[in-house]
Amino acid sequence: MLPPEIQNFAEIFSKLPAIGPRMATRLAFYIASLPETDRKKISHALENLGNLDRCPRCFFIKSSKEKFCGFCADSRRNPFLIAVVEKETDVFSIEKAGGFGGMYCVIGELDRRNPLGETQKKRLQKLKDTVSGWPEKNKGEIIVALSPNTFGDFVSELIKQGLKNTGVNVTRIGRGIPTGGEVEFADEETLRNSLENRK
């Protein structure tokens, strides 16, 4: 009984993360009831997401028209301190916690069936190249900020091994975050502690 426009919208939006079929239908009704100008705003916001790509240095998201992302372009940040994170939202959480001030390497969402896939390998190779170009490698540091669960520990160990011959210090975020938890959902205090207590 629903018009195909609503059905189609609900079907497509219910595939997005954290949006179920019921919520997608409610959204469809809501957006359909908005004035034309508001709907246009939503459309534009959506289309503008097509103007994004990844920073060639740290793989964080950036506007296509910029050469580097906001972090890599910021000369006040410490280029010899790099946090390896899984996803963009982890960068976001660490920045919100404050107290970091280094750079990032976003390796991309991990797949349990293939701990270091093509994307991860390519991005970690770039990290290795960056570190190799540092004048005093032993003064730099890579903090592996993957979620501290069994799988994250395993991947962190692989990353540590991969960076061994560069001579750089590789640390792991402190166990301030409860084991089994997720970086993304940690409170700011815990996240700040985990950056301080790295080992």
Added chain:
Amino acid sequence: MLPPEIQNFAEIFSKLPAIGPRMATRLAFYIASLPETDRKKISHALENLGNLDRCPRCFFIKSSKEKFCGFCADSRRNPFLIAVVEKETDVFSIEKAGGFGGMYCVIGELDRRNPLGETQKKRLQKLKDTVSGWPEKNKGEIIVALSPNTFGDFVSELIKQGLKNTGVNVTRIGRGIPTGGEVEFADEETLRNSLENRK
């Protein structure tokens, strides 16, 4: 540090119902990472919502190219049984519960400061006109299916009063739904009971 495209999207989407700023940001990252074709699909689904308007008889949503909504156009449904509901999602819930088979009159979201606003008055007048055209008014029935809370009861009473001179039977959904609850979130069994136990 976030590109303006992400910030803009998050700001606009966090105004939609049930989407907070955090979820809007996650959605932005997710959609930005999708292939062009998937993003286009989402855009089209969104734009197509502009091709909708309301059924001139029951005010349920419909494609602009259709004359009536799916319910009003369906000759198998009982045109002498009409459920008055607040919103589209209530129609959806009643349909999912099954066992109804009549028509609807969607009066639009109620405002507590103005129980029967312009929209409601216009739509209820249309309902009155429809009922006035029925050959045997006393065989028809209007079920007022507003949420059974104090405000809903009050508005239902106003609607009953307004339909008095038409001679039609006006009933209220049964108290299967706990007082203070919402039609939209009732389980199917409770909703079905409430349709049966109308009084």
